[in-house]
Amino acid sequence: MLYLDSALRxxxxxxxxxxxxxxxxxxxxxxxxxxxxxxxxxxxxxxQVSYRGGEKCARLTYLLPLNELSSPALPAxxxxxxxxxxxxxxxxxxxxxxxxxxxxxxxxxxxFSTYARQRVWRLDAPLSALPAPNHWRAAASVDEQxxxxxxxxxxxxxxxxxxxxxxxxxxxxxxxxxxxxTAYVETVSGPAGIFVRPLIHPxxxxxxxxxxxxxxxxxxxxxxxxxxxxxxxxxWLEPLFEDLxxxxxxxxxxxxxxxxxxxxxxxxxPRLGVLEKRVEPGAPxxxxxxxxxxxxxxxxxxxxxx
Numbered sequence: 001m002l003y004l005d006s007a008l009r010x011x012x013x014x015x016x017x018x019x020x021x022x023x024x025x026x027x028x029x030x031x032x033x034x035x036x037x038x039x040x041x042x043x044x045x046x047x048q049v050s051y052r053g054g055e056k057c058a059r060l061t062y063l064l065p066l067n068e069l070s071s072p073a074l075p076a077x078x079x080x081x082x083x084x085x086x087x088x089x090x091x092x093x094x095x096x097x098x099x100x101x102x103x104x105x106x107x108x109x110x111x112f113s114t115y116a117r118q119r120v121w122r123l124d125a126p127l128s129a130l131p132a133p134n135h136w137r138a139a140a141s142v143d144e145q146x147x148x149x150x151x152x153x154x155x156x157x158x159x160x161x162x163x164x165x166x167x168x169x170x171x172x173x174x175x176x177x178x179x180x181x182t183a184y185v186e187t188v189s190g191p192a193g194i195f196v197r198p199l200i201h202p203x204x205x206x207x208x209x210x211x212x213x214x215x216x217x218x219x220x221x222x223x224x225x226x227x228x229x230x231x232x233x234x235x236w237l238e239p240l241f242e243d244l245x246x247x248x249x250x251x252x253x254x255x256x257x258x259x260x261x262x263x264x265x266x267x268x269x270p271r272l273g274v275l276e277k278r279v280e281p282g283a284p285x286x287x288x289x290x291x292x293x294x295x296x297x298x299x300x301x302x303x304x305x306x
Contacts (some may be wrong), residue, residue: 001104002069004095006120006252010227011190015048015062029053031061032090034080036073043295045071045078051088056164058085060095071105078110088257092162093257099249112255116161117232121246123215123223132212139172139184142241146181147174154199156233162251173214178203185214194218195227200237209242215244 013252029052036045045068051058062083063069085093095112097104139147146169151165168186175183182201185225196218204210220226228246230237233252242248 001064001283002066003062005062006096006196006227006229007100007153007188008059010120011188011195013190013192021265032081032084034077034084035088036071036077039073039131041072042073043068045069045073046161047077047081047224049093051084051085051090051212053211055166057162057166058088058090058093060093063103066102069101071095074103074106075080075110078107078112082111082259084258091164091258091260092164093259095255096252097252097255100250104253107255110257112257114138114253115158115256116156116254117251118229119238119256120249121228121238121241122225122249123220123228123232123241123244123246124222125220133216135210136173136175136214136217139169140192141169143172143174143181143184144169147172147184149185150181150199150201154201156231159233161233162258173217174211175204183210189219191224193225195207195229197229197231200234202236207237208243209231211240212244217258222300 001014031048031050033046033048036047038044041109043065045063048061049058050061050252059077063074063077074266082093093112095107095256096118097107137197147167147169148165152160155163170187171188172184177183182204182298184199185196187196189195198211198214202205215226218226228241230241238248
């Protein structure tokens with residue numbers, strides 16, 4: 001199996017374990033599995049896409065089996081998954097993949113493009129080498145505008161276009177320096193680990209101590225480590241995690257397929273009510289979001305619920 005969502009994989013493990021299956025029972029989560037049947041000597045190929053209600057991005061979860069990722073059926077399978085993401089209301093479809101993976105070129109051929117790179121660092125035990133006051137605190141609604149400002153300052157425009165900000169402050173931690181927000185992390189927790197994406201302004205003072213206090217607050221354990229995804233635009237943080245004794249995984253390419261032109265969709269929304277009034281009762285109403293490409297035919301894939 002090729003995992004394409006690091007946070008889900010590292011916090012809940014395999015989707016076929018009990019913990020992985022329980023995530024699919026949350027009412028706010030959507031999962032769709034598509035199967036490209038065996039054809040022309042190639043075996044069947046399976047892929048899954050997930051979506052959290054209210055967000056603008058859906059995510060590819062996995063592809064399997066590994067020995068079929070070069071199958072000519074991969075583009076049709078990805079098209080089916082992209083169409084479903086658009087049906088849910090997602091503007092973008094994201095995937096994280098090792099550039100050496102045989103699926104990398106297949107994803108690019110299916111309309112995905114690279115918008116950043118990252119490496120995931122793993123910390124297994126609490127740190128005591130760098131004691132420091134813990135200035136991190138839980139994020140609150142009063143921090144929302146400050147977090148948005150930090151996001152706009154640190155993230156490159158290309159990343160902001162691929163991953164529009166969707167705040168979950170109830171899962172966030174903030175750090176203020178001289179009454180100005182200079183660091184924010186959002187956590188994803190599960191039975192297998194804790195996953196964070198640090199967003200830290202380069203002007204932060206005593207960054208090693210700040211990271212040490214963050215890890216100490218999260219309290220990693222040998223069977224539930226802390227994972228930190230360090231993006232290419234924050235590569236200056238990598239030597240600091242190395243000094244903390246963290247181990248690192250392979251470099252991943254962050255891929256996006258844009259499913260809709262957000263500006264055009266927002267312009268069309270005021271007219272949607274007028275269009276709906278012209279539809280006869282009982283007739284299906286077309287989506288206001290136009291997905292790139294045509295919807296795959298029913299013969300090109302089969303769908304099943306996991």
